[in-house]
Amino acid sequence: DVKVTQSSRYLVKRTGEKVFLECVQDMDHENMFWYRQDPGLGLRLIYFSYDVKMKEKGDIPEGYSVSREKKERFSLILESASTNQTSMYLCASSQAGGGGEKLFFGSGTQLSVL
Amino acid sequence: DAKTTQPPSMDCAEGRAANLPCNHSTISGNEYVYWYRQIHSQGPQYIIHGLKNNETNEMASLIITEDRKSSTLILPHATLRDTAVYYCIVHGSNFNKFYFGSGTKLNVKP
Numbered sequence: 001d002v003k004v005t006q007s008s009r010y011l012v013k014r015t016g017e018k019v020f021l022e023c024v025q026d027m028d029h030e031n032m033f034w035y036r037q038d039p040g041l042g043l044r045l046i047y048f049s050y051d052v053k054m055k056e057k058g059d060i061p062e063g064y065s066v067s068r069e070k071k072e073r074f075s076l077i078l079e080s081a082s083t084n085q086t087s088m089y090l091c092a093s094s095q096a097g098g099g100g101e102k103l104f105f106g107s108g109t110q111l112s113v114l
Numbered sequence: 115d116a117k118t119t120q121p122p123s124m125d126c127a128e129g130r131a132a133n134l135p136c137n138h139s140t141i142s143g144n145e146y147v148y149w150y151r152q153i154h155s156q157g158p159q160y161i162i163h164g165l166k167n168n169e170t171n172e173m174a175s176l177i178i179t180e181d182r183k184s185s186t187l188i189l190p191h192a193t194l195r196d197t198a199v200y201y202c203i204v205h206g207s208n209f210n211k212f213y214f215g216s217g218t219k220l221n222v223k224p
Contacts (some may be wrong), residue, residue, distance in 0.1 A: 004157075033212075043158070047127035090157050092212075099205070100146050100165070103212050105157030 002027045002105040007093050012112045019078040021109050024093030032074035033103070035068065036059075036087040043090065049074055052095060081113045086087035118202045119155050123210065123219040126196075132189040136202030139183040145206040147178060149187045151198040152217070161187065192222045 007022035020022030025032065033048040035058075047066040055066050063085060067075040074093075078085055091106040119137040126132040134139075148163040160176065162169055162176045169176045175188040189196055201217040 012134075035214075042216050044211070088155075094212075100163065101145055102160050102163070103148075103150075103158075104160065108155070108157050111153075 002104050003103050004091055006089075006106040006109050008109050009107065010110050010112075012114065013078075013081050014114055015082060016111075017078075017081045019081045019111070019113075021076040021078075021089055021091075023074045023076070023093075023106055024072050025074075025091075025093040025104070026072065027093060027095075027104065028071065029083070029093040029104075030071075031094045031101075032068065033092040033094075034064075034074065034076045035090045035092065036060070037090060037108075038087050046076065047070055083113050085111065086113045087111060117213075118204055118215050120200075120215065120218045122204050123221065125221045126189075126192045127224060128194060128222055128224050129191055132187075132192040132196065132200075132220055132222070134187040134189075134200050134220065136186070137183065137184045138202070138204045141182050141204050142206065145204045146213070147176065147182075147183045148203040148205055149174070149176065150203065150214075151196075151203045152201070153195075158214070161200075167192045175224065192220075194222050194224065196220065199220045 013019050034046040035043045036044045043061050049068040053071045061093045065077045089109045092103050094101045094103045149161040150158040152158040164176045179187045199217040201214050
């Protein structure tokens with residue numbers, strides 16, 4: 001069975017802390033994504049990566065950075081956490097291709113910034 | 115990627131078919147229609163996708179109109195466990211970005 005694993009299910013951090021959210025996929029997928037989900041706003045794309053060391057900004061990249069040093073791992077970094085970054089964070093992966101690829105999601109990390 | 119329009123909520127009786135509509139009038143020729151669902155506090159789960167033809171798998175059926183401007187997801191025998199938010203997404207190959215709208219909250223009632 002395909003798997004996207006996020007390192008933490010729940011996380012509580014203080015304002016100003018540096019926060020790392022880790023995501024690992026076991027499907028040898030080229031593409032990996034980070035979304036955040038907030039009530040009433042749906043899923044919003046933060047960053048995605050289409051290859052090792054390659055990244056593209058999504059719709060809401062401000063306050064976030066990402067790292068992809070290995071194909072299977074995609075990290076989301078909050079350089080200095082703020083309360084407005086309290087959210088559910090979802091990692092996903094897909095194969096590269098010309099259309100028709102499926103997107104697979106992890107279970108999510110509920111981050112609370114106090 | 116084309117935008118989709120879905121009703122915010124729908125009810126369905128347990129055991130009956132659930133028919134979830136989606137409008138995607140600006141869809142282009144190389145864009146697929148995908149359906150995902152999200153059960154509370156979990157990551158979205160893939161259900162089905164199609165390009166032009168109707169599709170069926172063990173979870174659901176997807177009916178796409180001939181002009182491809184709308185589609186319907188059919189859960190043939192809804193159960194209480196099908197209560198979730200269902201997202202209709204239109205996606206081509208543009209940098210492989212999937213865009214999620216607000217979805218339809220399906221309430222399956224006993």
